[in-house]
Amino acid sequence: GxxxxxxxxxxxxxxxxxxxxxxxxxxxQATTMFWYRQFPKQSLMLMATSNEGSKATYxxxxxxxxxxxxxxxxxxxxxxxxxxxxxxSSFYICSARDPRSTDTQYFxxxxxxxxx
Amino acid sequence: xxxxxxxxxxxxxxxxxxxxxxxxxxxSSTYLYWYKQEPGAGLxxxxxxxxNMDMKQDQRLTVLLNKKDKHxxxxxxxxxxxxxxIYFCAETPFTGGYQKVTFGTGTKLQVIP
Numbered sequence: 001g002x003x004x005x006x007x008x009x010x011x012x013x014x015x016x017x018x019x020x021x022x023x024x025x026x027x028x029q030a031t032t033m034f035w036y037r038q039f040p041k042q043s044l045m046l047m048a049t050s051n052e053g054s055k056a057t058y059x060x061x062x063x064x065x066x067x068x069x070x071x072x073x074x075x076x077x078x079x080x081x082x083x084x085x086x087x088x089s090s091f092y093i094c095s096a097r098d099p100r101s102t103d104t105q106y107f108x109x110x111x112x113x114x115x116x
Numbered sequence: 117x118x119x120x121x122x123x124x125x126x127x128x129x130x131x132x133x134x135x136x137x138x139x140x141x142x143x144s145s146t147y148l149y150w151y152k153q154e155p156g157a158g159l160x161x162x163x164x165x166x167x168n169m170d171m172k173q174d175q176r177l178t179v180l181l182n183k184k185d186k187h188x189x190x191x192x193x194x195x196x197x198x199x200x201x202i203y204f205c206a207e208t209p210f211t212g213g214y215q216k217v218t219f220g221t222g223t224k225l226q227v228i229p
Contacts, residue, residue, distance in 0.1 A: 006158070034217075043204065043221045044159075093158050105217060107151070110158035 023094030138205030
């Protein structure tokens with residue numbers, strides 16, 4: 001299947017700092033990527049849909065200024081958590097839609113963010 | 117809105133079959149997926165089924181879809197300890213350019229040696 005990578009795997013930062021997470025589709029071009037957040041022992045929550053070359057579409061309740069998304073190329077989307085606070089600590093997972101494969105989404109390995 | 121329900125926990129003995137169930141409410145669901153998440157890792161797509169199919173088999177995995185009852189199941193034959201993970205059911209309607217996927221709450225499968 002298609003491969004999606006995320007970097008970093010795990011990040012620990014101080015409260016008030018910003019953290020950037022990268023999501024890359026390694027062997028296909030993804031015009032659409034998705035960002036999810038997973039709380040402990042819970043399911044995934046879609047945060048936003050990232051479209052290459054245009055503004056991201058955010059789900060209701062997700063702060064656009066807090067979670068900045070940039071999809072600058074067909075293989076890269078970034079999520080920046082600005083002025084992070086402990087409540088932002090979570091597992092962030094991206095996925096990319098593979099247009100070659102019945103639009104199936106392939107998921108990255110996730111990034112664990114811990115804000116002290 | 118759309119809702120996808122799963123039981124939270126399932127425990128089976130190694131070598132037995134596991135059956136993980138899922139129900140959904142969106143009648144326009146077109147694609148239904150099963151994902152596996154191992155501890156600390158991202159999701160891994162196991163298999164998917166189109167809504168016009170009743171069954172799909174892939175090695176040890178069998179997916180059954182009852183569209184009338186909006187019920188999806190994943191059967192794992194000869195369950196191994198490496199199958200211990202959380203399994204997510206997910207569905208999406210085909211909406212062309214924008215595909216929103218709704219996930220279930222996940223079922224934690226524990227395989228006892």
